[in-house]
Amino acid sequence: MRWTLPFILLQFIGIVTIGNGQTCETSQSEESYMLPTTGPLANVPTPPGPHLVGTVAGFEAWTEGLKLYETPVALRFAHLIDVLNWNCAAIYSQTWKDAITKSNTLLHTPATIDINGNDITLHTSDTRLLCIVNAWATVVDDWVPEAAEPLLGLLQAFEYPDVQIGFDPEIDSCFEDGGVGNISCLENIAQDRCYRPSTIGSIVGRQVTEYARRDGWNMYGTVNSDGTPCTANCRRFTDPTGYASRGDRLLRFEGSSAKNSAKKSWKPMLEDNGRGYFTRQEHVTPHIGKIAKTWILDRDDFKSRKAPPPNYNYDKESSKVFERLAALDDTKKMLIEFFDDKIKVAFLVIEAVAKQGASYEEILNFVVGYTAGEYDSILLAWKEKVRYNLVRPTTWIQEQMEDKDIETWAGPGQGTKTFKGKNFEAYVRVMPHSEYVSGSGCICQAAYEFTDVWLKDNLDISDSIPLQLPEFIVGSSKTEPNITPATNVTIDLQNMEALRDACGESRLDGGMHFTASVEASYKLCEGVGVKAARFARDLW
Secondary structure, rough: OEEOOOOOOOOEEEEEEEEOOOOEEEOOOHHHHHOOOOOOOOOOOOOOOOHHHHHHHHHHHHHHHHOOOHHHHHHHHHHHHHHHHHHHHHHHHOOOOOOOOOOOOOOOOEEEEEEEEEEEOOOOOOHHHHHHHHHHHHHHHHHHHHHHHHOOOOOOOOOOOOOEEEOOOHHHOOOOOOOOOHHHHHHHHHHHOOOOOHHEEEEHHHHHHHHHOOOOOOOOOEEEOOOEEOOOOOOOOOOOOOOOHHHHOOOOOOOHHHHHHHOOOOOOOEEEEOOOEEEEEOOOOHHHHHHHHOOOOOOOHHOOOOOOOOOHHHHHHHHHHHHHHHHHOHHHHHHHHHHHHHHHHHHHHHHHHOOOOOHHHHHHHHHHHHHHHHHHHHHHHHHHHHHHOOOOOHHHHHHHHOOEEEEEOOOOOOOOEEEEHOOOOOOOOOOOOOOOOOOHHHHHHHHHHHHHHHHHHOOOOOOOOOOOOEEEEOOOOOOOOOOOOOOOOOEEOHHHHHHHHHHHHHHHOOOOOHHHHHHHHHHOOHHHHHHHHHHHHHHO
């Protein structure tokens, strides 16, 4: 269903003159092309400016839903949202390129239109943000329904004009069976509706949704786990490649070789909600490293990137895990928790770039490039995770050292104690995917490279920027609430390389990875961030 939020009353029917001399009839006033003069965005100083404030507030509302998703899925959606944002900006420009095709956008609006004798400039931050919020409103219930209530509530509270919710059937009819938009059909609709942001936002929303339908993630679950079409009760993000844990497969065979391989292979871990419900993990999206479309890497480059075998001595590596966890202090604990949330990490970097004087449109360009680097880094990491399919520290210690006395962190608020290996746990939840390589290490390597190169390309800043993490307030830990940290903790990072290092080290300190996993991830994803920066540069 499609309807209009009651922000403004339709004031009158006007005649609009389009840039090429044609006219169209509209029920919208010029206010449909401008930010509201009342509400939270009114009188916001620059910097940061109302456009950046509105965009960040919107993404924070999206995050209310995204935080419920597994990391690769959440980061995929984050990138698709950033593609929505950039494509809105690009259509309201003369020459900027489409983030999906890396070439011409579906259409470009004229620079100005005439409404009731008033010249309205279309290539502005106002129209770009209004297009963005309409693109969000178009897709949110389809993409991340858990975010619909907070996001649509925010759009209403911010008093954005002419917001259209849900897909537009007339616009949908312009997209053919293969998901390709008919340019002439879309141009006619846009022109008839005077290129207003609600229409352009709906076009962009449908365009990116059609891409997402075919990007290899099986977003709608239209392919069953056996590769056949799903026609009812489809499960979103189902693995259609038939992956099964090698550890589970090998346990079916007799012989010492099979059993030795099985114990080194990833196995589903037991999780519980503390209220009596227990469940075993499934490897999240094991198919994406095999069939998902890359964003910036060509297929040959993607396939050729391989991590070397780690050749772990698991008992020695487990001893290092015990030592790291026993050495945890409040600063290390808060770093583990901070880097567990990649969206928080992105916000930190974006804020630091904004402080360097980047314009609103430059921030949109930065973010779509940043998350493109994250996206391909995830695919690379998942390709290698599934190829090696190696056991997590928690599983190895619980199963292979179950009756061994170990001395390490003993759980929330327990400090370091001696107990049996069967009761070992990492400091934070161990994600449902195999150990080697570290996905976090890949993501943070790309973020480090991308940010430094983008700043040089766009703001002529050669020195990597410093970052200050948000202050961690007494007792704010999620793992040890009301206990950690004992005093407020502030953490400064000298530059983006320091952020990369802190990110990778936190995965070791928390007990989620063995040593080689992090360094190998840096090498695997080396250069991805540079290519992402070139991708972003070429969109201008």
